[in-house]
Amino acid sequence: MKALPALVVATALASPAAASEEGGQVDLGYPSVAAALEGLRAKPGTRSSMQSGWTVIEDSAALTVWSFVPSDHPAYPTAIRRRVMPEGDNLSIQMDVRCEAEKTACDAVVAEFERLNGKVRDDLKR
Template structure:
């Protein structure tokens, strides 16, 4: 599928004391990982130490990325929802990072670059 247009919506929650509901819909990274592993019709894989979970939410494709324990931003979860409207592809990205601010910011920059690569069709 060729992407004609791209919009990135970014919501980041960084906290070692996460609220009951965060930007990703779960209070902690561990709660999100546990719930998604138990959710029917999800596809789980491990790629380069990252836990990747493919899900559907309200008919949209959702790609979850969970940092490996060795990652400086661990524990962190990045949720990217792929949306299509008027034949254009949009990515809504939200994250919960429970590490220090600097590694969390760096993680989000890395994901923003990945999203730009998607936009460029690479």
């Protein structure tokens, strides 16, 4: 399995993230993963980078980081949107996943991000 992008670690500094589903697919504001990638690349003010084969797009204005799995990943095509959300005096990270691959691969990539989130939270408590 490909390594997760390093930027994901940097953005998972708050409370647990959750993947939400609506009828099997999350509404990310784009009709597909490909449309999200294309739209975000064209959006003014975003910054795109490649990290361990993953495309990572930062949208600072929306306090959002998007991660797109590489084309050779079992969960391709998948978009993972992570948003910083105020929660009282704290901040939390909301994670939404749109996976257009088979369910097993989708479940695996979500579980990997959840494990990563847990590890980062554990490291911060030390």
